[in-house]
Amino acid sequence: MISILVKSIQLLLSISILIFIHELGHFLIAKIFKVRVEKFFLFFDPWFSIFKKKIGHTIYGIGWLPLGGYIKISGMMKDKKNISSKNEIDKNWKFYSKSAIKRLLIISGGIISNILLSIFIFSCLLFKYGETYLPTKNVKYGIEVDSLGEKIGLKNGDTILFVNDKYVPYFNEIPKEIILGNSITIDRMGKIIKLSLNNNKKKFIFDRKEISFFIKPRVPPIINCIIKNSKAEKYGLKNNDEILSINSEFVSFSDQLKDLLLKYKNNNIIISINRDGNFIQKKIFLDSKGILGIYLKNFMDLDKIFSFQKKNYSFFESIPHGIIKSLDVLKNQIFFFKNVFHIETKAYKQIGSFFSMAKEFPSKWNWDIFWTLTATLSIWLAFLNLFPIPSLDGGYIFFILIEIITKKKINEEIIERSTIFGFIIISLIMIMIIIWDIFKVFIY
Template identity: 85%
Template sequence: MISIFVRSVQLLLSISILVVIHELGHFIFAQIFKVRVEKFFLFFDPWFSLFKKKIGDTIYGIGWLPLGGYVKISGMMKNENNVSSKEKNKKDWDFCSKSAIKRLLIISGGIISNILLSIFIFSCLLFKHGETFLPNKNVKYGIEVDSLGERIGLKNGDKILFINNKRIPYFNDVPKAIIFGNTVTVDRMGKIIKLSINNNKKKFLFDRKEISFFIKPRIPPIINYIEKNSAAEKYGLKSNDEILAINSEFILFSDQLKDLLSKYGNENITISINRNGKFLQKEIFLNPKGILGISLKNFMDLDRIFSFKKMNYSFLESILHGSMKSLDVLKNQISFFKNVFHIETKAYKQIGSFFSMAKEFPSKWNWDIFWTLTATLSIWLAFLNLFPIPSLDGGYILFILIEMITKKKVNEEIIERSTVFGFIIISLIMILIIIWDMFKVFI
């Protein structure tokens, strides 16, 4: 329950930041061009609001329905029943009285601010922490794959040479390149093999209940920590022990250890280890499941084996690389969106609502992960709002662009009716996604 609460709070805070920044973008441009903003709300407020206060011409408030937020700009929707005759004659604060380019900037303000927020967050994280890369050429033992990796044709020990006939400089980028790629060229024990990653294979990657690393660098089996009350603790294994053999079978890599342990359930085994240069052997009785009770080191912990590349950035460099990171996130989202329309990939199963989003946040509060996910969601929000669907920012942008091209305003009645229709369609889609997500999570 605590983990659910922590995830929910992180999600709510992240959404609140994204909504406020998005609406603030509209608000700032409206203020610059002297357009009146009647309301500025975090979350929607049908029937009632949790809080509201009027300052100047604008009512600021918090709604009770956390599905977004809005700013109500005077003149966007022609409903002047509550406007006095004196105000009707005053047009300089009206949205429709402004030039097309000014209206375009006001509508685009939310998208612009979300893009800038993403760049700002990524830049701050890069300035603070820098980046650590594992060059693909330094993955000296090849890769280790799980069952998903095997199903798309990869094997333990494969060395990734090309993806879509291009070299991938850093291993960090290999998994996503495979997901969105079409071919993978590997060196398999000296033999060059080209694997096709078609839509039927991609469905194994997209149709996952949990996100996992289907490939990682192959590493020696070095113990990270010992679980309490386990066979490993009982028989004296220690952290940093390197496992060399079980009985008479030599072990070079962690995937080989996992395969061997599963063979010796409910049996006595002789385990050979290297402890700080000393050769030791331990007699251990395994439980029926063949569980030793150890956690092995991750490749990120083995800098004495792998040569990592650490990049630290100056203030200006962090802005440049933060912008590039935001662009990479956008490219990944576009690639994913393309796969959604290929039914055989089953990428549509990864579409989710707030329930799926909450699962992405860690069960223990971590500010770095929180800000990384918020920056990613910010670009996602900007991308979605670019869709030329009435009631989204992209719909208004489309009407204004038509006006700028034809030099003639689109009929206001058409805009209003299409906006209402677009709102109904989007609401129905959101309801269907929430129902689908509840089905995935709870059923």
């Protein structure tokens, strides 16, 4: 229950930051061009609001429905109550009294601010933490794969040589390149094999309930920690013990250990370990699940075995790398969006609402992950708002670009009706996505 609360608070804070910055982008550019803003709301406020206060010509407030936010710009939509004369319509503080270029910039303000926020966050993270990489050439034992990795044709111990006929210098980039690519070239016990990655194989990547690493560096079976009240604790296993064999069957890697424990479930085993150079044996009875009650070290815990590279960035170096990071995230999102329309990939199953977003946040508060996800969502919000759908920023941008090209203003009534229609369509899509999310949790 506490973990759900922590995830929900992180999501709410992240969304609040994104909405506020998005609307602030519209607001500031409107102010620069002396366009009056009547309302500035974080979250929607149908029927009532949690808080509101009028300062100058603007009512600032917080709504109760956290599905977005809005600003109301004077003259952007017809207000029949206030139109009394032609003079009122032509007031120079109204939206449509400004040139097309100024209106385009005001509408683009939200998208621009979300892009800048993403770049700013990624730049700050790079400046503070730098980046840690595992060079692909240092993955000395090949890879370990889960069931998903096996479905696309990979096996434990494979060495990945190329993805899309291209050498990938850092291991952490390989999963992404596999998702984006069309082929993998591997070395399997000295035999060079080229695996194709068609849509039928990619459906295994998208058709899963949880995002997981389907490949990771293969590692020796070294105990990271012992679960309390487990068999491992009862029989005296300790942190940093290296497991050498089970019933005289040698164990070189963690994936082999998992297979052997399942093989000998409901049986006594003799487990041989290396403890600080000393050879020790323990006799243990395994239960019906073959569980010892240990967590093994992963490759990030084994810096004495794997040589990592750390890149630190100065303040000025972090900015261009922050831009690159945002562009990489955007590229991945465009790829995913493209695959949503390929039914055979089943990428549509990864579409989700706020419920899915919440699951991405950790159950314990972690500022590094929080800001990384916020930066990712920020560039995603900018991308979605570019779509030329009425009621989204992209819809208004589309109408203004037509006006610039044709040099004729589009009838405001057409824009208004299109906006209402667009809002209804987007609302229905959001409801469908929420229903789909609930369906995935309880049925799928």
